[in-house]
Amino acid sequence: MNIEQFNALTVAEALAAVAPCVAINAWQQQLVAARPFDSSEQALTVAEQLSMHWQLPELMEALSAHPRIGEQAQGEQAHHQASRSEQASVLSADDVVKQAMAAGNRAYEARFGRIFLIRAKGRSPQEILACLQQRLKNSDNEELPETLQQLREITLLRLQEVLL
Numbered sequence: 001m002n003i004e005q006f007n008a009l010t011v012a013e014a015l016a017a018v019a020p021c022v023a024i025n026a027w028q029q030q031l032v033a034a035r036p037f038d039s040s041e042q043a044l045t046v047a048e049q050l051s052m053h054w055q056l057p058e059l060m061e062a063l064s065a066h067p068r069i070g071e072q073a074q075g076e077q078a079h080h081q082a083s084r085s086e087q088a089s090v091l092s093a094d095d096v097v098k099q100a101m102a103a104g105n106r107a108y109e110a111r112f113g114r115i116f117l118i119r120a121k122g123r124s125p126q127e128i129l130a131c132l133q134q135r136l137k138n139s140d141n142e143e144l145p146e147t148l149q150q151l152r153e154i155t156l157l158r159l160q161e162v163l164l
Helices: 003-008 011-021 025-033 040-051 056-063 078-086 095-112 125-135 140-162
Strands: none
Touching: 003 040, 011 025, 011 140, 025 040, 025 056, 040 140, 056 140, 095 125
């Protein structure tokens, strides 16, 4: 939909339109409340500004809708469909990469207490695996901002798709 169509949606319709972007209710509500937007670019700028306030509680809320990297999202909700599409290349990786990713996921969860999150779109399975292995070396203070940045990238890419 274009920005004029997005602006014309009811609040409930607009919330439903942005829900697949990120499972953070406050962000969804704030973005919808900020309408009308003059352009898609303005909507993306506001969306990014709103995301700059995210911390661990928002990350944990958002992660409730994200599958582990390399695992297929279950369910038919729009955010599950988006995850499946974004991870298509990972799901077709060879068995060696899939096994290494599964081991990396377990190590990451043991280390940081949450799933590994990365913008998969545009990255090969090997690139994602290399990022996973590199990020396992991060301290807690380094990893939280990196994870939040990845969440912002995923969110803004999804919002761009909504506003096309």
